[in-house]
Amino acid sequence: MKILILGGNGMLGPPVIDNLSGRHELRITDINELETEHDYRQVDVSNLEQVVDAAEGMDAIVNLSVLRPHRQIAFDVNTRGNYNMAIAAKTHGIRRLINTGPHFQLAGRNYEEFNFELTPDMPPQPGTRLYAITKALGQEILKVFSEHEDIYVQTLLFYNFYDAETLSAPNGGPRIGTDLTPFSVSWTDAAQAIRCALELPFAKLPSRCETYYIFTDLPHQKFDNSKTRAQLGWRPRHFLEGVWTKPIA
Numbered sequence: 001m002k003i004l005i006l007g008g009n010g011m012l013g014p015p016v017i018d019n020l021s022g023r024h025e026l027r028i029t030d031i032n033e034l035e036t037e038h039d040y041r042q043v044d045v046s047n048l049e050q051v052v053d054a055a056e057g058m059d060a061i062v063n064l065s066v067l068r069p070h071r072q073i074a075f076d077v078n079t080r081g082n083y084n085m086a087i088a089a090k091t092h093g094i095r096r097l098i099n100t101g102p103h104f105q106l107a108g109r110n111y112e113e114f115n116f117e118l119t120p121d122m123p124p125q126p127g128t129r130l131y132a133i134t135k136a137l138g139q140e141i142l143k144v145f146s147e148h149e150d151i152y153v154q155t156l157l158f159y160n161f162y163d164a165e166t167l168s169a170p171n172g173g174p175r176i177g178t179d180l181t182p183f184s185v186s187w188t189d190a191a192q193a194i195r196c197a198l199e200l201p202f203a204k205l206p207s208r209c210e211t212y213y214i215f216t217d218l219p220h221q222k223f224d225n226s227k228t229r230a231q232l233g234w235r236p237r238h239f240l241e242g243v244w245t246k247p248i249a
């Protein structure tokens with residue numbers, strides 16, 4: 001499969017590229033420059049023409065781009081970026097779109113702080129946080145396209161990533177012996193979920209727009225990853241026990 005990756009030069013890009021290399025033909029793009037053995041183009045996802053050009057000849061698009069802090073640019077990247085991806089798909093007859101984002105674009109604070117056994121098919125409640133609301137709007141745009149075009153959208157939601165070997169997380173996240181967020185996954189398992197979504201036959205999808213929670217099996221049962229396991233056939237390899245198993249004093 002020929003796969004266009006948008007925003008491929010961030011934290012999740014490298015494990016995804018490693019996972020897909022050799023199985024698929026990749027065209028990697030990002031707003032920044034990147035040295036890579038793969039076909040690479042500098043593409044701003046908020047620029048419709050650039051996204052449409054980059055998507056020519058592709059079979060699928062994976063959107064890993066994100067911009068968190070700035071009011072205008074967050075909309076341009078997180079919301080308009082998905083609109084541009086959908087227009088590019090429509091223009092070139094690309095049927096498979098993989099969208100990514102944080103869990104709170106669906107399960108915002110009202111859910112996370114008060115509820116358990118949260119599933120990805122709940123009505124979205126992103127709240128008003130800029131990152132969450134701009135990503136949620138981007139997801140909504142893709143949903144509307146999937147209702148009117150022959151386009152399949154799979155949205156994969158993440159929260160906290162760990163290096164499976166060192167059990168370290170970005171930004172000095174939870175350390176061994178402390179609690180971890182009940183929505184954590186290793187980078188390599190996260191990348192594998194994207195591969196599972198890309199390689200899933202359309203016939204196995206219940207609809208043209210499906211959302212998945214990507215986190216490993218954890219004892220808290222606050223979130224529910226059974227849909228991801230059942231539909232994508234995804235199985236986490238890393239359970240991160242070293243983080244959530246505390247030594248007995």
Ligand SMILES: NC(=O)c1ccc[n+]([C@@H]2O[C@H](COP(=O)([O-])OP(=O)(O)OC[C@H]3O[C@@H](n4cnc5c(N)ncnc54)[C@H](O)[C@@H]3O)[C@@H](O)[C@H]2O)c1
Nearest residue numbers: 007009010011012030031044045065066100101102158159
């Ligand atoms: N890293 C996390 O902790 C985390 C947690 C939850 C969800 N996610 C989601 O995972 C996905 C990947 O995130 P990440 O961790 O790789 O983020 P990141 O910030 O490390 O990387 C994002 C990439 O998007 C690129 N980008 C920004 N503006 C762009 C533009 N205008 N055009 C093209 N590219 C642009 C950046 O250059 C960067 O390479 C995102 O959808 C994000 O919301 C990440």
